[in-house]
Every structure is written in structure tokens, then in C-alpha cells.
Amino acid sequence: MQYIFQAEEVSKKYDKHQALTNVSIEVPQSGIFGLLGPNGAGKTTLIRIINQIIAPDRGNLLFNGQKLNPGHIKEIGYLPEERGLYKKMKVGEQAMYLARLKDVKHSDAKVLLRQWFEKFDLMPWWDKKVEELSKGMQQKVQFIVTVLHRPRLLIFDEPFSGFDPININLLKDEILNLKNQGTSIIFSTHNMSSVEELCDHIALINKSEKILDGKVEDIRKSHSSQIFSLSINNQNGETAKLFEPVAELLEEKTRKDGLKDIRVKLREKVSANDLIRHILPYADLHSFHEELPTMNDVFIKTVTGKYPQERNTTLNQHTLTDQVNNSNS
Amino acid sequence: MNKTFTILKREYLSRVKKKSFIVMTILGPILMAALLVVPVFIAQVSDSVYEVAIVDDTQLFYTEFADANNVEFIDLNVDIDLAIELLKEEKFDAILHIPTTAFHAPSTLRLFSQKAINMNAKLYIESILKNEFESMKMATAGIDAEVLRATETKISIQAIRLLRDGHEQTDYPEVSMAVGIFSGILIYFFVFLFGSQVMRGVMEEKTSRIVEIIVSSVKPFQLMMGKILGIALVGLTQFSIWIILTFAIVSGVSIAMPETFRFTPQEQIYVTGSQSLNPAELQARMQEVQQHNTAAGQVMESLNAINFTVMIFSFIFYFLGGYLLYAALFAAVGAAVDNEADTQQFMLPITIPMIFSIVMAQMVMNNPFGPVAYWLSIIPFTSPIIMMVRIPFGVPTSDIIISAVLLIAGFLATTWIAARIYRTGILMYGKKISYKEIWNWLRYNR
Numbered sequence: 001m002q003y004i005f006q007a008e009e010v011s012k013k014y015d016k017h018q019a020l021t022n023v024s025i026e027v028p029q030s031g032i033f034g035l036l037g038p039n040g041a042g043k044t045t046l047i048r049i050i051n052q053i054i055a056p057d058r059g060n061l062l063f064n065g066q067k068l069n070p071g072h073i074k075e076i077g078y079l080p081e082e083r084g085l086y087k088k089m090k091v092g093e094q095a096m097y098l099a100r101l102k103d104v105k106h107s108d109a110k111v112l113l114r115q116w117f118e119k120f121d122l123m124p125w126w127d128k129k130v131e132e133l134s135k136g137m138q139q140k141v142q143f144i145v146t147v148l149h150r151p152r153l154l155i156f157d158e159p160f161s162g163f164d165p166i167n168i169n170l171l172k173d174e175i176l177n178l179k180n181q182g183t184s185i186i187f188s189t190h191n192m193s194s195v196e197e198l199c200d201h202i203a204l205i206n207k208s209e210k211i212l213d214g215k216v217e218d219i220r221k222s223h224s225s226q227i228f229s230l231s232i233n234n235q236n237g238e239t240a241k242l243f244e245p246v247a248e249l250l251e252e253k254t255r256k257d258g259l260k261d262i263r264v265k266l267r268e269k270v271s272a273n274d275l276i277r278h279i280l281p282y283a284d285l286h287s288f289h290e291e292l293p294t295m296n297d298v299f300i301k302t303v304t305g306k307y308p309q310e311r312n313t314t315l316n317q318h319t320l321t322d323q324v325n326n327s328n329s
Numbered sequence: 330m331n332k333t334f335t336i337l338k339r340e341y342l343s344r345v346k347k348k349s350f351i352v353m354t355i356l357g358p359i360l361m362a363a364l365l366v367v368p369v370f371i372a373q374v375s376d377s378v379y380e381v382a383i384v385d386d387t388q389l390f391y392t393e394f395a396d397a398n399n400v401e402f403i404d405l406n407v408d409i410d411l412a413i414e415l416l417k418e419e420k421f422d423a424i425l426h427i428p429t430t431a432f433h434a435p436s437t438l439r440l441f442s443q444k445a446i447n448m449n450a451k452l453y454i455e456s457i458l459k460n461e462f463e464s465m466k467m468a469t470a471g472i473d474a475e476v477l478r479a480t481e482t483k484i485s486i487q488a489i490r491l492l493r494d495g496h497e498q499t500d501y502p503e504v505s506m507a508v509g510i511f512s513g514i515l516i517y518f519f520v521f522l523f524g525s526q527v528m529r530g531v532m533e534e535k536t537s538r539i540v541e542i543i544v545s546s547v548k549p550f551q552l553m554m555g556k557i558l559g560i561a562l563v564g565l566t567q568f569s570i571w572i573i574l575t576f577a578i579v580s581g582v583s584i585a586m587p588e589t590f591r592f593t594p595q596e597q598i599y600v601t602g603s604q605s606l607n608p609a610e611l612q613a614r615m616q617e618v619q620q621h622n623t624a625a626g627q628v629m630e631s632l633n634a635i636n637f638t639v640m641i642f643s644f645i646f647y648f649l650g651g652y653l654l655y656a657a658l659f660a661a662v663g664a665a666v667d668n669e670a671d672t673q674q675f676m677l678p679i680t681i682p683m684i685f686s687i688v689m690a691q692m693v694m695n696n697p698f699g700p701v702a703y704w705l706s707i708i709p710f711t712s713p714i715i716m717m718v719r720i721p722f723g724v725p726t727s728d729i730i731i732s733a734v735l736l737i738a739g740f741l742a743t744t745w746i747a748a749r750i751y752r753t754g755i756l757m758y759g760k761k762i763s764y765k766e767i768w769n770w771l772r773y774n775r
Contacts, residue, residue: 015769051545053756078545082758084538089343100335101546142542 002029003062004153004184005050010059012045019045020056021208027153027186027201032179034199034216035188036295038303041205043188044081047155050186051078064152074103077151081158081188083142085130092117092126095145102149109148116144120170136167143171147178154178155186160194172198192296202295206303220292223301226266227291228275231259234283246270246278259286332547336555337562340530344563354567358574366582379447380421381440381454384412386429393461400450416441423447425454432462490723505721506694512644512717513690517683520651520713523564524659524679528672530556531663531755540755549752554744557656561649568648643720646733651713654740655679657747664754665762675767686714697722707732709739746771 005027012020020042027033037043048054049061052073061068063075086094092113099109117123120140125133133141139162147154156175160168175198179185187199195202196216203213212219227250234242239262240249247264254260266275272290279285293301344350382405385391394402403421405412412424423442430437440446440454464474489497531553534540543552662675686705693702697719706716706724712732716724753770754762 048756053541053544053549073546076545078542080538080541080545082538082541084542086343086533086539087537097335097339098542098546101332101543103332145542 003027004029004064005186006060006062007046007049008060008062010046010049010056010061012042012049012054012056018208020049020205022059023205023208023210025203025210025213027184029184030179030182031200032175032185032187032198034195034202035186035205036190036192036195036202036299037205038190042208043205044157046205047078047080047157047186047188050153050155051076074149075152076155077102077146077149077153078155079142079146079157079159081161085138085141087131088129090127091122091130091133091141094130095141095148098145099148104149112148113144116148120144135162136164139163140167143174147174151183153184153186155188157188158190159187160189160191192294192299195295204299204302212298212302216295219298220295223293223298224290225293228264228266228272228288229291230262230264230279230288231286232262232279232283233259233286242279242282246275263291333551333555333558336547336552337559340556340559341562344526344560345566350563350567354570355574357567357571358578361571361575362578362582365579379423379450381423381425381450382412382415382421383425383427384409385427387427387431389432389465390427390458390461393457394454397453400447400453413441416443419443423450427458432465435462502722505697508640508721509694509697509718510690512640512720513714514687516644516648516651516713516717517687519564519568519648520655520683523560523652524655526560526563527557527656528659528663529669530560531660531751532666532669532672535664535755535758536667538758544752544755549755550748553657553660553748553751557653557660560656561652564648564652565645640720643729644717647713647717647736650709650733650736650740654709654713654736654743655683657740657744661747661750661754661767664751665757665767667759667761671761682710683714686711690714690718693718697724703728707735709736712736 003026005025007023007025009022009024010020011018011022023042023046025033025035025046035043035046045054049056050068052068052070063069063072066072089097095113095117096106096109099113100106104112114123117126122137122140122144125137130138130141143159146156154175159171159175163171172194175185175187187195189195199216201213201215202219204211228247232239239252239260243249243262243264245267247266247270249262249264251263252260253262264275266272272288276285276288377399379400380403381394381400382403383391383394384405384407386409391402391404396402405415405424407415409424409426412426415421416424422444423440423446426439426441428437428439435458438458440451467474467477488502491497534543534552540552547555658679662672662679665675666672689701689705689711693705693715696702702715702719705711706719706728713736716729716732720729749771750767754767
């Protein structure tokens with residue numbers, strides 16, 4: 001696989017505080033890479049190292065296979081978590097200035113900025129001072145100047161903080177758009193639902209060390225607790241008895257139309273196929289899916305060592321649903 | 330380098346376009362010119378006439394009071410009690426009462442008035458009475474007033490400096506002192522004014538959180554230098570405009586109203602001379618004017634003795650050198666703190682050498698070639714102010730070169746130190762920083 005960015009055994013120490021310990025990550029080309037971790041884990045330090053704002057004490061950094069060097073700065077776009085603009089400066093002038101600092105030509109910057117400003121309905125604000133803009137509009141301007149110079153790698157640190165839900169969706173669409181155009185994206189956040197929605201790969205950093213990484217699907221599967229939700233129609237017979245040989249019944253609810261919603265946990269060495277084979281002769285199967293742990297669960301489990309106490313039992317809309325219909329009907 | 334220039338340009342333009350800059354740049358020279366013009370006007374368009382009635386019981390002195398300095402005298406040959414009644418009716422402003430005992434007991438002299446006494450009039454009357462009493466005493470003691478006047482000698486030694494090339498040059502230490510202290514204070518003022526602009530600029534970037542966006546595009550050092558150099562240019566721009574506008578206003582006013590500003594003494598000779606027909610009086614006036622002429626000539630000559638080309642160039646050099654030396658430190662302070670209130674503790678090490686220089690300037694003026702003056706004008710932290718104080722006295726070129734080289738080395742050193750504090754400080758939010766932490770930042774390698 002092609003990697004846009006690789007860090008090998010990177011360490012960084014501030015005074016007495018160890019910020020990163022032998023962290024290695026590989027960010028694939030043209031994908032969204034989630035950099036996760038609790039506050040103070042070292043995410044921002046790693047991001048600043050990628051941006052060459054600070055240098056690591058040890059370790060190798062590769063950008064597109066080459067050793068990371070100052071020439072790569074204009075190939076990277078960075079939206080920091082702590083971000084702002086000059087309050088007294090005019091919006092357009094400021095966007096031009098920040099584009100110029102990224103080596104975008106004056107004439108190009110003007111054209112590109114117009115396109116983006118029109119897309120985000122910011123054109124009437126071009127000559128207004130930044131302090132006259134709402135926070136959401138300021139965030140849009142910051143997003144524009146981050147992506148304007150068409151970087152190959154984009155780094156978003158908590159991009160959705162401060163946005164309202166409408167603008168969050170707008171931004172998500174733009175991020176997915178950029179991904180489809182081939183841009184690689186590093187996405188640092190606490191918001192686990194957006195991780196499931198957007199990220200292809202993740203790395204989880206805790207207390208300066210990387211403790212987990214890989215594809216999102218693989219990680220969730222490997223953290224599977226073997227719990228399945230089913231809707232079945234068995235008019236006669238006791239449900240618990242039916243499942244007894246293959247699974248342990250956790251919950252049972254009968255709907256008005258007679259269907260039963262059931263949650264079961266597979267016994268050891270029993271596969272999902274075994275479960276289906278076992279019940280098909282006795283009941284009509286209306287739906288069947290595995291309750292994969294949410295990334296939130298994986299996150300908390302990996303960091304604290306246990307699943308959260310209040311397990312979310314409602315069906316998670318982000319969970320992949322395998323609708324399996326009874327072959328009889 | 331290209332990006333440093335982009336930053337420099339923004340820092341410069343954003344400040345020069347500000348209303349406060351434009352207002353200050355225009356108001357500055359008007360205020361400065363006002364300082365020069367207004368006193369002349371006030372002297373010309375002086376206040377109303379102050380009328381003093383004289384009640385001279387001795388009948389000896391009342392003829393000696395000539396009207397002058399907006400004071401007019403009325404001879405009031407009446408009893409003092411009646412005079413006081415008239416004063417109450419506001420017939421005049423004051424009464425000078427010379428009782429018969431006055432000559433032997435001057436403390437019995439009285440000046441009555443209803444409002445506060447006009448100091449000017451009081452001093453004028455005192456000087457007239459002093460002269461009259463003295464000459465009368467001399468006459469009774471048998472001393473010829475003419476003889477005494479002839480013994481009066483005014484001594485003013487002309488200081489001559491022997492130049493290396495054998496020429497002689499008249500020295501005017503008083504003028505050198507004034508020019509020196511003025512340029513020293515100006516440097517102090519400019520370094521503080523623009524140094525604190527650097528500090529506030531850095532703090533603005535830090536508190537508005539734009540700094541991390543910028544340092545992902547440019548090196549922190551480029552950002553810091555762009556800001557420092559941009560503001561230096563703002564300083565030079567403002568300074569040049571002030572000089573030009575001040576000069577324009579002063580010369581404009583003096584051309585518009587030549588009677589008010591009679592600068593050349595030559596004109597005065599003819600103007601006053603043609604009005605007077607009495608030849609004896611004319612001669613006296615000519616002499617007086619000639620005296621005045623030489624005094625004015627001396628001032629002109631003393632100003633010529635100061636090499637203004639050297640002064641202006643060294644002013645620009647020491648302003649830039651001093652500014653760069655301190656501006657880097659101001660930038661480091663701005664990077665280390667989160668708000669204006671926290672700057673105080675870190676400002677102290679910056680302000681102490683500056684204030685020390687101004688305090689020592691007095692001592693340096695009195696002995697501009699002593700060891701204290703020499704060393705303070707060599708050490709980079711004090712040299713911008715102290716050297717400017719010394720230069721009008723004629724400093725050896727070798728001293729200036731040593732001092733200039735050390736000043737450049739000094740600002741490179743402070744910039745290097747400040748850059749290390751700066752690059753760590755700008756990314757530290759919401760944390761109160763101690764000197765110990767700053768020391769640790771200095772030792773980081775990024």
C-alpha cells in the first residue's frame with residue numbers, strides 16, 4: 001500500500017514530560033486517517049511534528065516516501081484545534097495573506113478564494129473585518145485557507161468544534177469530496193461517531209504511546225463481543241430453549257405484530273452461520289445483525305481496560321446491518 | 330526570505346493604515362511645532378495691561394517707574410487711605426506704597442491689590458526699586474556709579490578644541506549637552522514605543538490563536554523577524570514624517586508671519602534703527618543689537634560645530650540597533666504570556682538597563698570622556714542612549730566602531746535567545762510561565 005506519511009519510532013520529550021514514546025504510524029494515500037486519543041495523549045505534539053512546527057527527539061519521518069523536509073510544508077494543510085484569525089483584518093485580505101504564506105501565487109489565490117467564498121456564501125463578507133463575522137463563518141474561512149493551496153495531506157485537529165449541525169454536514173461533505181479527489185486526510189478528534197462515519201484507518205494514542213491502529217472495520221470486528229440482534233417469528237416454543245445450544249439469551253421483546261426482538265451472545269466456538277442454521281428450522285428470521293462495538297466503546301475499552309458501565313443497547317445507526325431474510329418467505 | 334517579506338509587508342501596512350497611526354503622525358508634528366510656535370505667540374499677544382498706582386510718600390522715586398512689560402504706572406499724589414478706597418472702586422489693579430521709612434527699611438514697602446498680585450509686575454517693580462535704592466546708597470557713600478559700572482566684568486571663556494588636523498574649533502558644551510540629551514531621550518522613547526508594539530503584536534497573534542496557522546506555513550523565526558522589521562519600518566516612517574512636517578510647519582508659519590518671527594538679527598538693526606532719529610540713542614541701540622548679534626551668532630556657530638550628518642546617521646543607526654536589540658526581547662515577553670497583566674514581571678529586565686541609561690546620561694554629559702561614559706557607550710544594552718549623548722561632544726571614531734560592532738553582536742545575541750523563547754512560548758496557552766520555565770525553553774532544541 002502507498003503511504004502519504006510514515007512516522008517510525010518517533011519520541012519527543014518536553015522538559016520532564018514525555019509527549020511521545022516510540023510512536024509509529026502509517027497514513028495511507030487517499031484515505032481518512034483518524035488520530036484518536038484522550039486529552040494530553042500526545043496527538044497535538046505528533047501533528048505539530050508532521051507540520052514541522054517542532055522537531056522530534058528521535059525517529060524518522062517520511063512524506064510520500066521521502067524524508068520530511070521544509071519543501072513539504074506547502075503540500076500540507078493544517079487546521080489546528082486552537083485556531084483564530086486577526087480580528088481587525090479584513091476577511092479577504094487575510095485569506096489572501098495566509099494563501100501567500102503557503103506559496104500560492106497572488107493571481108491564483110484570488111481566483112481560488114473567490115470560488116471557495118462563493119461556495120460557502122462568504123463573498124459579501126470579503127471586505128468586512130473578521131470580528132464582524134460569526135464564529136461559524138470564521139471557521140469556514142479557516143477551513144478555506146487550510147485547503148486552498150490544494151495540499152496532498154490535510155490535517156484537521158477537532159475540525160467540528162464550534163460548528164452548528166448544518167455546517168458540520170457541509171464540512172463533512174467537503175472533507176469527503178476532498179478524499180474522493182485523492183487527498184489524504186489526518187483527522188484528530190474525540191468525536192467517535194464521526195470517526196466511524198469518516199475514517200478508514202485509525203491510530204489510538206494514550207499516554208504518549210500508540211496502543212492500537214488499523215482499519216476501522218477490522219478493529220471493530222476484533223473487538224466484537226459476539227452479540228447479535230435478531231427479529232424472529234416463532235409462534236410456538238420457548239425462545240430461551242431454542243437458542244440454548246448455540247447462544248445465551250440476553251433480551252427478549254415481543255412486538256405488537258408478534259415478531260420478537262432478541263439479543264443473544266454466541267457461545268464459544270459458535271459462528272454466526274451456526275446460529276442461523278440452528279434456528280432456521282424453527283423460526284422465520286426477519287432480520288439479523290451483529291452488534292459491533294462502537295468506536296466509542298473500543299476507545300474506552302482500550303484506554304481504560306473495560307467497557308463503559310452503561311452499555312448502549314439501542315441499535316447503533318452506524319452499525320453495519322446485515323439484513324438476512326428467511327429463505328422460506 | 331520571501332515569506333519574511335510577506336509578513337513584513339503585512340505588519341507594516343496594517344499599522345500604517347491604522348487611523349491611530351495617521352492621527353499620531355499628523356498630530357505629532359503639530360504638537361511639536363506648537364511647542365516652538367505657541368510661546369512666541371503668547372509673548373507677542375500678551376495679556377491686558379496691569380495698572381499700578383504709585384503712592385510715593387518720599388516723593389523721590391515715582392518718576393523712575395517707566396511703563397514696560399504690560400505694566401503701566403499712575404502717579405497718585407494722594408493719601409494711602411484714599412488710594413485704597415480708589416482701589417476698592419477698581420480704578421486700577423494695584424497700589425505701590427513707598428512710605429517715608431522705605432529707604433532705610435525696605436521691608437515697609439507695600440503692594441496692595443484686590444486680586445492676586447501679578448508676579449511680573451511685582452518683579453519689575455522690585456528691580457527698579459533695587460536699582461534706585463542702590464545708586465542712592467552709593468551716592469551717599471561717595472561711590473561713583475560710573476566707576477562701579479566700569480568694574481563690572483562679564484566672563485565667558487571661549488572653549489577651543491584643537492582638532493587632529495591642526496585646526497581650531499570653538500566648543501560649546503552647553504549646546505552639545507542639549508543636543509545629546511535630546512537625542513538620548515528620543516531613542517529611549519522610540520525603543521519603548523515600538524518595542525511594546527512588537528510585544529502587543531505577538532500577544533495579539535497568540536491570544537487570537539492565529540499563530541499556529543501561521544507557523545504551519547512559516548518558521549517562527551521568520552514570523553518574529555518579519556514583525557520586528559516591519560515595525561522598525563513603521564518607526565522610521567513615522568520619524569521621517571514627523572521631522573519633515575515639523576520643519577514644514579515651523580518654516581511655513583515663520584514665512585506667513587515674518588514680524589512675529591524675526592530670526593536674523595540683521596533685520597532688527599534696520600527696523601529699530603530707522604525708527605529712531607536720536608543719534609545717541611541709535612548708537613546705544615546699535616551696540617545692544619551688536620551684542621545680541623554676537624550671542625545669536627554664537628548659537629548659530631555652535632550648532633554648526635555639531636556635525637548634523639553624523640548626528641542623523643548615528644541616530645538612525647543607534648535607534649535601529651537599540652530597537653532591534655530590545656524588540657527581540659519584547660517579542661519573547663509577548664510570546665511567554667497570555668495577557669497584558671502578566672507582562673509586568675518579564676518587563677523588568679528590559680526596562681532596568683533602559684532607565685539606568687537615562688539616569689546615567691546626566692553623569693555622562695558632565696564628563697563625556699570618563700571611564701563610565703566610555704564603558705556605558707560600549708556595552709550594547711546602554712550604548713544606544715549613552716552613545717547618542719556622547720556623540721555631540723565629538724567621540725573618537727574608534728569608540729563608535731567598537732560600540733557599533735558590539736551593538737550588532739548584541740542584537741544578534743538577543744535575537745537568538747529571544748527566538749528560542751518565542752518559538753516555544755507562542756504555542757503555550759493558558760499557562761502562567763515562570764522564569765525557571767523560560768530557562769528550560771532556552772535549552773530545548775525545538
